[in-house]
Amino acid sequence: MSTGVLIAVIVIVAAVVLVAAALTLRARGAGGGRSLKRRFGPEYDRAVARHDGDVKAAERDLARRVEKHGGLREQPLEPARREEYEARWTALQEHFVDAPREAVAEADRLLAEVAGARGYPDGGxxxxxxxxxxxxxxxRVEGYRHMHRVARAPLAADGEGPGTEELREALVEARELFTELIAPAPQDSGRHRADRAEKDGREQVAAPRSTHRTHQPWGLTRGHAKGS
Structure with missing residues (x-):
């Protein structure tokens, strides 16, 4: 085989190898993108919009998040602490009727505290x-983002800020993440139900059953919001 033919063969083989490598990388990239889109859902679309439509930049951002925080293991909440958080959320919902802005600010602080208790970075x-x-x-994270933005929105020169309806919507959206964060782990569910049943039984013995209900479920409807 002449030198010229040998060189030509080497060049062709090298070209084939490069093309194969490029196709492999492209396939892996596409698979990674699909995986990220499945994992992040609406957050994926938000990342793309945040990067002005640059899909690759958005995927690099999301992949960095997974690499940095994917190994995080949520810390369990003791039943007593979980009930404390539930009671505080219920109280701020009731406070919303009279002071919507203050209630949303308190919910923002509480959600940050609960996330910290579950092992996420501190709310600061x-x-x-x-x-x-x-x-x-x-x-669920977009609800937290919305509430945080609304809670910290500065008042305008005329003293106006986010309206009651926007405050209500932000609180309702954020409640979904709050509910997920305080939910007991699967292995704790049985124990949590048993503890709750035991506590309810003690309360029924300690206090006579009321003949009427004084507390109604709170849904943050327009009718509940003062000034809406």
Whole structure:
């Protein structure tokens, strides 16, 4: 085989190898994108919009989040602490009727506290906490983002800020993440139900059954919101 033919063969083989490598990388990239889209859902679309439609940049951002926070293991909540958080959320919902802005600000602080208790970055590092939450609760994190933005929106010169309806919507959206964060782990569900039943039984013995209900479920409807 002449030198010229040998060189031509080497060049052809090298070209084939390069093409195969490029196709492999492209396939892996497409698979990674699909995986990220499945994992992040609406958060994926938001990342793409945040990067002005640059899909590759958005995927690099999301992949970085997974690499940094994917190994995070949520810490369990003791039943007593879970009930404390539930009671505080119920109280601020009731407070919303008279002071919507203050109630939303309190809910924002409470959600950050609960996330911290579950092992996420401290609420003082909001962006870091939000990123970590987006990896594990991608379908609910936008509600937290919305509430945080509304809670910190400055008042206008005329003293006006977000309206009651927007405050209500933000609180309702954020409640979904709150509910997920305080939910007992699967292995704790049975024990939590048993503890709850035992507590309810003690309360029924300690207090006579009321003949009428004084507390109605709170749904944050337009009729409940003062000034809406």
């Amino acid at each position: 590092q909001y962006e870091e906490q939000l990123e970590a939450l987006s990896v594990h609760h991608a379908g």
